[in-house]
Amino acid sequence: QVQLVQSGGAVVQPGRSLTLSCEASGFSLRSYAMHWVRQAPGKGLEWVGVISFDGLNIHYADPMKGRFTISRDNSKNTVYLQMNTLRLEDTAVYYCVRARGVGDQWGQGTLVVVSS
């Protein structure tokens, strides 16, 4: 069964860091670019960033540049999103997404709440 299983969501204080994980099962992650997309409560989808299949090319949306880092370990079939200096406005459900151009497989989402 093809799926992306996410973990790592939590309630954290502003300014702290958090790392999300996304593990693939039923397929090999090494053939795919992987994106992260987030959705604030009651809001639309916001693209976070992308990492190429080999990890050599990484791009971020402007609000995330300098604070978020996407990485991958193809030997563990896992992609990561490290988030530093978290802000209240980073509160959202975060999705990892498998992509061949478009996102054909989404993780279940993991909730990050930034609150003091």
Next chain:
Amino acid sequence: DIVLTQSPGTLSLSPGERATLSCRASPSVSSSYIAWYQQKPGQAPRLLIYGASTRATGIPERFSGSGSGTDFTLTISRLEPEDFAVYYCQQSDSSLWTFGQGTKVEIK
């Protein structure tokens, strides 16, 4: 940056009716890079259409996409009860994604 603007924000229709959702791109984008997703409450989005008009695997024929350049459309020919949801268009030019703000299709 490519901006996608969806209209209307909310569409109130009855089961069996036809739904027409619009997505306008600025600047223009190749139809190869336009996709549509459906999202139901508490669920991850699901890919419906890619390449502006190609249905993803398992998507019913009542869903169709069209358009080019700056204007793209998602049509649901006859709404089924399970089609009431939020729909997002997306562009994927240069592997950098942008989403529209979404159109909610609600039961009238």
